[in-house]
Amino acid sequence: MRIELNVNGTVHEIEVEPRTTLLDCLRDRLDLKGAHAGCEHGVCGACTVLFDGAAVRSCLMFAAQATGSAITTIEGVTPGPGELSPIQDAFCETHGLQCGYCTPAMIMAAHALLAGNPAPTREEIVEAISGNICRCTGYAQIVEAIALAAERMRGVNRPRSLTE
Numbered sequence: 001m002r003i004e005l006n007v008n009g010t011v012h013e014i015e016v017e018p019r020t021t022l023l024d025c026l027r028d029r030l031d032l033k034g035a036h037a038g039c040e041h042g043v044c045g046a047c048t049v050l051f052d053g054a055a056v057r058s059c060l061m062f063a064a065q066a067t068g069s070a071i072t073t074i075e076g077v078t079p080g081p082g083e084l085s086p087i088q089d090a091f092c093e094t095h096g097l098q099c100g101y102c103t104p105a106m107i108m109a110a111h112a113l114l115a116g117n118p119a120p121t122r123e124e125i126v127e128a129i130s131g132n133i134c135r136c137t138g139y140a141q142i143v144e145a146i147a148l149a150a151e152r153m154r155g156v157n158r159p160r161s162l163t164e
């Protein structure tokens, strides 16, 4: 079947099988490898992308279901080539990533959270990433990264040492 997918602001016309997942379509057809395949059955969250702004597991959706919606992947959140979004920047600064396998999904979950809640509590951050597994168990730094990004995105761009 032929579908139209709006990914990171660009509409792609793609031929897919009805059973093709959104995750496989992004990775294999559009060459967007940032959404990772972990468990591929809805448990780990590594495949998280934004679906009309909401964080969803792309391994649990068919590509055809995404027709007419806006999909955002980690490749779509950077301000420009070679630049990092404030959330990506904060992950680097707080050592919020180790092997990096969970990282794109964690960042997409953070984007979804901060879009609707610019000043989340620690509990709200923990809740927002509770569906995402980090095999390196770097949860404390991930929570710290999202809190730092939230502060900076609210316009409080101070060095971290002055905000603690």
Ligand code: FES
Residues within 6 Å of the ligand: 036, 037, 038, 039, 040, 041, 042, 043, 044, 045, 046, 047, 048, 057, 058, 059, 060
């Ligand atoms: S790969 Fe989708 S939830 Fe694990």
Ligand code: FES
Residues within 6 Å of the ligand: 096, 097, 098, 099, 100, 101, 102, 103, 133, 134, 135, 136, 137, 138
């Ligand atoms: S940084 Fe390795 S899985 Fe999270």
